[in-house]
Amino acid sequence: MKIVKEDLKHGAIEIRVECEDDLWVLKNVISKEDVVIAKTLRDVKIDGEGKRRLPMVLAIKVQNVYFQPFSSRLRIHGRVIEGPEGYGLKGSYHTLSIDVGSELTIVKPKWTQEQISRLKKASARRVRALLAAFDFDEVAVALVQEQGIKYVTERSLPGLRDDGPSVEELAETISEVIVNAALRENPDVIIVASPAFLKDYVLDILRRKLDKPVFADSVSTGGKPGVVELMKRDTFKNVLQTHNILVIETVFEEFMKHLSTGSNKVAYGLGVLKMLADSGAILKLLVNEDMLYGEHMELVNEIMEKVETNGGEVRIVPEETHVFSKVKAFGGMVAILRYSVDTHGLAERVEQ
Helix, strand or coil: CEEEEHHHHEEEEEEECCCHHHHHHHHHHCCCCEEEEEEEEEEEEEEEEEEEEEEEEEEEEEEEEEECCCCEEEEEEEEEEECCCCCCCCCCEEEEEEEEECEEEEEECCHHHHHHHHHHHHHCCCCCCEEEEEEECCCEEEECCCCCEEEEEEECCCCCCCCCCCHHHHHHHHHHHHHHHHHCCCCCEEEEEEEHHHHHHHHHHHHHHCCCCEEECCCCCCHHHHHHCCCHHHHHHCCCCCCCCHHHHHHHHHHHHHHHHCCCEEEEHHHHHHHHHCCCCEEEEEEHHHHCCCHHHHHHHHHHHHHHCCCEEEECCEECCHHHHHHHHCEEEEEEEECCCCCHHHHHHHCC
């Protein structure tokens, strides 16, 4: 994402979409009643010519935002408030289609510090990593994105048998799967993993066939479970130190560690988190993305804004991650605190 222009005096930020993850970020930033201005195509009536589909710039007041995870299009539906004169478009409804490469301006009555922070984090260069985990029976390839883990290939393998392929032939088959995925997804880096020595054969082939950095690590199994295991290995952590998914997992692991030891440096529950955010006690906050649209949306946004204002870190947990369901079990938001707090006492005060 590129922030082309900021005019916060008038509540406007102009943005250029540079990758699919940017669309996911925008989905979580654009709210109902915001105004979005962008180029679009619209069917209009022209005297003597009937209907024609014309390019134009429209400003719409947002009613709904639609986004399918890992898709390349964001759809913003709302009422037209500004457009070319002469077509009678004001007051009608229109859906803007925002793709990679699109430019749009978002106008809000008030931008929160947390929303601006999300845009600026998205404008920083991010590493696109392709992960492949395999053994003699299966291979899975996944692309790590800000919005979650996108599995791009899963395939069964014949295994090692007396009448089957050799290790070298199996490595060639696995390498072909990974090369094809790399050509489609264009990652910055590739990390492969397997039990035992199979990864070494594949690593050698990939480094000859691909002009990209390729790393290898060990896992106990192939397929999807192997990809999940690979994300916990040091190689992945070292390559993607600042990636959203890795940061989220690290924060949640820290949260669970404190919780398991009875520490008072963690908290969850909307009422408790509101009080802690007001006092500046929250150091790190994880928020499930569905909390941004639910019945407590305003309170959630207020908590996130307070945390950011007081120098804390907020991370949105995408639905397409295994951490999402774990955070949901705690009400959709969890926090690590700067110092110990009697959160049980706070919870009793909230219930009163």
